Amino acid sequence: MPPTIAEVKGRLNFVWGKESDLNETYSFEFASSTSWSCVRKNGAESRKFRLTFDAAASRLWWGESYFMDPSDMAKQPDRVQWYRASDRSKKRAAFLWKRLREAQPGNVEVRKNIPAPPRPKAAVARNPASVGKARTEAVSTGSKSKTSPVSWPEVVLDLDQMLVLYKPPHWKVELPPKGTPEEGLHLPSWLRDKVASIDPKLFEEESNPALSGTGFGPLSHRIDQETSGPLLAAKTAAAQRHLRAQFHKTEISKRYVCLVHGRVSSPSGTVDASIRTLRTDATTRSEISSAGDWAETQYQVIATFGSASVGRYSLLACDITSGRTHQIRVHMQHLGHPLVSDDKYGDVGQLEKDRIWCPRLFLHSFRLRFRDLRNEVQEVVCPLPPDLKAALVKLGAASPDGPSADALFGETSWQREIFRPPLTAWRPGTEVQRCLISLLLSKDQPRSLHDINADAELKRLLAKENLTCINKAWLAKNWDVFEALPSPDDDLTVRLRPLAEGSERQLEQQIEAVRSECEELQRLKQRAIAEEQYLKAAEIKRRFEAASAELSSLLTLCEDESVADDALAEGRIAAARQQIKAFEQDVNDEALFPSLAAAPKPRAVPETDDPLPAEGLEVKPPSLEEALMDFLDRKEGNIAHINEINNDRYLREVMAQQAPKPISAVNKVWLKQHEALFTLLRAQDNEMYIARTQAVADQKKAKAKMQAGDQKKQPAYHQVIQKADQMAAPLVYQYGGGALKPIPEQEESGPWQERLRQALQAGPLEVPELLQAVPLFTAATGATRPWQQQEILLTFLQAWPQLFKVEKRGSGADRKYLVSLK
Numbered sequence: 001m002p003p004t005i006a007e008v009k010g011r012l013n014f015v016w017g018k019e020s021d022l023n024e025t026y027s028f029e030f031a032s033s034t035s036w037s038c039v040r041k042n043g044a045e046s047r048k049f050r051l052t053f054d055a056a057a058s059r060l061w062w063g064e065s066y067f068m069d070p071s072d073m074a075k076q077p078d079r080v081q082w083y084r085a086s087d088r089s090k091k092r093a094a095f096l097w098k099r100l101r102e103a104q105p106g107n108v109e110v111r112k113n114i115p116a117p118p119r120p121k122a123a124v125a126r127n128p129a130s131v132g133k134a135r136t137e138a139v140s141t142g143s144k145s146k147t148s149p150v151s152w153p154e155v156v157l158d159l160d161q162m163l164v165l166y167k168p169p170h171w172k173v174e175l176p177p178k179g180t181p182e183e184g185l186h187l188p189s190w191l192r193d194k195v196a197s198i199d200p201k202l203f204e205e206e207s208n209p210a211l212s213g214t215g216f217g218p219l220s221h222r223i224d225q226e227t228s229g230p231l232l233a234a235k236t237a238a239a240q241r242h243l244r245a246q247f248h249k250t251e252i253s254k255r256y257v258c259l260v261h262g263r264v265s266s267p268s269g270t271v272d273a274s275i276r277t278l279r280t281d282a283t284t285r286s287e288i289s290s291a292g293d294w295a296e297t298q299y300q301v302i303a304t305f306g307s308a309s310v311g312r313y314s315l316l317a318c319d320i321t322s323g324r325t326h327q328i329r330v331h332m333q334h335l336g337h338p339l340v341s342d343d344k345y346g347d348v349g350q351l352e353k354d355r356i357w358c359p360r361l362f363l364h365s366f367r368l369r370f371r372d373l374r375n376e377v378q379e380v381v382c383p384l385p386p387d388l389k390a391a392l393v394k395l396g397a398a399s400p401d402g403p404s405a406d407a408l409f410g411e412t413s414w415q416r417e418i419f420r421p422p423l424t425a426w427r428p429g430t431e432v433q434r435c436l437i438s439l440l441l442s443k444d445q446p447r448s449l450h451d452i453n454a455d456a457e458l459k460r461l462l463a464k465e466n467l468t469c470i471n472k473a474w475l476a477k478n479w480d481v482f483e484a485l486p487s488p489d490d491d492l493t494v495r496l497r498p499l500a501e502g503s504e505r506q507l508e509q510q511i512e513a514v515r516s517e518c519e520e521l522q523r524l525k526q527r528a529i530a531e532e533q534y535l536k537a538a539e540i541k542r543r544f545e546a547a548s549a550e551l552s553s554l555l556t557l558c559e560d561e562s563v564a565d566d567a568l569a570e571g572r573i574a575a576a577r578q579q580i581k582a583f584e585q586d587v588n589d590e591a592l593f594p595s596l597a598a599a600p601k602p603r604a605v606p607e608t609d610d611p612l613p614a615e616g617l618e619v620k621p622p623s624l625e626e627a628l629m630d631f632l633d634r635k636e637g638n639i640a641h642i643n644e645i646n647n648d649r650y651l652r653e654v655m656a657q658q659a660p661k662p663i664s665a666v667n668k669v670w671l672k673q674h675e676a677l678f679t680l681l682r683a684q685d686n687e688m689y690i691a692r693t694q695a696v697a698d699q700k701k702a703k704a705k706m707q708a709g710d711q712k713k714q715p716a717y718h719q720v721i722q723k724a725d726q727m728a729a730p731l732v733y734q735y736g737g738g739a740l741k742p743i744p745e746q747e748e749s750g751p752w753q754e755r756l757r758q759a760l761q762a763g764p765l766e767v768p769e770l771l772q773a774v775p776l777f778t779a780a781t782g783a784t785r786p787w788q789q790q791e792i793l794l795t796f797l798q799a800w801p802q803l804f805k806v807e808k809r810g811s812g813a814d815r816k817y818l819v820s821l822k
Contacts, residue, residue: 013030014099015099018095019096019098023467024041025040026038037051038051041466049062050063058071062082066082068081068083078098079097080096100468152190153166154431160372163235169361169385170185170225171190173223175217187217218234227363229364246370246371250322252368254319255368256363256366257418258363259314261311261313262337271297274295275293275295276288277324286324287330294322295324295327300409313395326344340354340391341362353661357391364382366383366418381426383419397546432467432470439455439458440494447493448493482494521544521547535643624651624655625674627654752796756804767794767817794806805821
């Protein structure tokens with residue numbers, strides 16, 4: 001007997017883990033008896049899928065591709081086996097789930113209009129083991145909204161009376177005005193709720209004088225709402241006075257990285273211009289003014305991007321000793337190079353274009369240096385966050401004629417501080433890594449996975465990131481930091497990967513780190529293709545091209561210097577090159593990945609006697625309008641889906657070369673500007689297609705001409721259906737929309753009329769009953785479907801109005817026809 005719906009819900013109401021990777025968990029939600037869904041979580045990623053339960057067949061369907069049989073769980077309640085749709089006999093499971101823990105209360109029936117309980121406040125749990133000189137404080141942020149993309153702050157450095165925390169973008173550093181509701185993300189409020197070691201008096205109004213009337217709690221300085229980076233916060237009043245004195249004496253060093261429009265002519269320089277800040281209740285704005293406060297910004301060009309046709313950009317590192325409001329933004333605008341996505345000091349029209357590929361202000365504080373209460377110098381480095389890295393990737397590779405020096409202000413390496421910090425250094429969202437590092441550093445010997453997963457602090461951090469345990473899959477993703485070793489008792493042991501010693505080992509580890517990045521990109525690409533997110537897969541492919549170019553250069557360097565043992569080096573180089581080749585072959589499947597289709601061959605240029613353009617002169621970029629018309633001309637009907645157009649490799653190259661700014665995609669705004677050439681069509685399934693306007697007009701004219709020609713034809717004609725059945729006579733009747741022609745009297749006594757009249761002698765019959773009474777008529781029609789046979793019979797009867805009477809009764813699905821004799 002199949003299980004009931006209530007029994008199925010009870011068996012499934014757990015948290016399940018994929019057997020091959022327990023960090024990928026699944027949980028069920030039952031909104032009603034028929035509307036079910038499954039939530040898949042893997043780290044910070046979360047996605048919901050709709051399920052369908054067939055109670056009659058006892059099948060739970062995941063889309064139309066996989067199903068599971070709830071009755072199988074009666075024998076194995078801790079396992080869920082999913083089968084492919086083609087495997088109805090359940091010969092081999094496609095993938096397996098393992099039961100992990102009880103589901104949270106409330107998953108059985110999801111009810112609407114019930115307010116969610118308040119998020120519990122999480123306390124600060126300190127990790128006794130430290131990495132480096134400073135202790136690291138892990139702050140639990142509680143449960144996050146599934147749909148919220150907000151990043152949460154994290155304490156980077158915890159000292160006795162002060163701390164440094166990482167401020168993600170979109171967090172405000174001011175306290176809300178007194179008596180007003182707290183809206184948005186306020187960093188002082190987060191500190192008050194999460195860090196219990198801060199003196200509560202520092203949050204009071206008397207301790208926070210500010211012209212805006214809001215203050216910023218224990219924070220010693222501010223950065224803009226869309227800017228990310230480290231911030232200093234005091235725990236006591238003495239520490240607050242100590243830090244403010246350093247700011248007043250300009251002894252605290254803050255370094256930023258920013259992306260500006262245009263190519264900065266000088267590789268380095270200093271902007272010395274006073275800044276005056278104007279504050280109102282609605283906004284705050286700064287300007288260059290001799291009546292303002294002294295402000296100085298040192299800058300150094302790190303790299304340049306783009307070209308004259310698509311726009312030029314410069315990546316700068318800035319060191320400020322004075323801390324004026326919007327100092328870098330105002331000084332860069334003063335130089336004629338406003339920041340990318342600057343909503344205050346940039347052009348409004350340019351802002352809309354910038355926000356397409358860079359969703360926030362490209363400004364990040366990557367280094368903070370100060371003195372603690374013991375007058376010891378402390379330094380915190382926060383590398384470039386992933387969202388700004390992704391924006392840089394969209395610009396492509398840096399220009400080869402840009403600055404080549406790696407030194408940053410003659411002190412350190414900008415690559416090490418901004419892009420590639422040491423593997424054990426602090427990075428946003430790496431609390432689990434750093435906790436495991438501290439566990440492994442506490443013992444000289446490798447530790448088993450069982451001992452590692454038994455640590456309470458590690459369990460808390462894993463739960464915070466929606467992970468279950470440290471396993472093979474997690475170690476494979478972080479193999480550049482950790483090394484797994486077999487043990488005699490068949491359990492894996494883990495140790496830190498040996499640190500580099502000398503240039504040979506450093507180069508070898510750098511190759512492994514970049515190769516690990518390539519492996520991660522391949523995994524993300526395969527998932528994007530499986531989820532049919534082709535634009536995302538194309539973006540991942542561009543990132544892989546940049547990483548593979550870096551890997552190739554490192555391998556070339558390894559070959560030139562012969563830094564490692566010949567056999568070992570050749571093996572690693574061959575494996576890395578084979579991986580690049582395998583990735584390119586894997587993504588070059590045009591059926592799954594249309595954006596990787598080969599670019600069309602350029603049109604042949606007619607031979608002329610005109611001289612070639614002189615060297616140094618810029619060639620005019622191709623026109624997107626002409627390229628799109630050529631693309632549509634090769635399509636049947638001069639029409640193509642909008643995604644097919646935006647995924648075409650050649651068209652993407654043309655879009656990137658448009659002036660004055662590259663075009664990210666062909667959209668409705670662009671088509672509105674070129675409606676004389678192209679027309680946007682929307683199908684019944686709400687899919688959008690693009691066609692040539694001239695082709696659409698030609699099709700309309702041809703259709704109208706065809707309809708006009710049809711109207712000239714005589715609507716009435718004779719149709720004869722002759723079948724090979726020897727028992728059925730030829731069927732002759734009139735069919736058409738015009739007036740019926742008079743039928744000769746001698747034809748009224750044909751064989752079919754007589755047979756139908758005989759069948760109707762007993763009384764009126766419906767059309768299906770009349771067909772059963774005269775079965776040979778079905779053979780004469782030649783139709784195989786009942787509704788076709790009935791239509792032909794009705795047409796035949798209506799052609800003889802002097803013999804038969806046809807009455808219509810009902811409408812729609814209840815429509816019937818009653819036939820009787822005249």
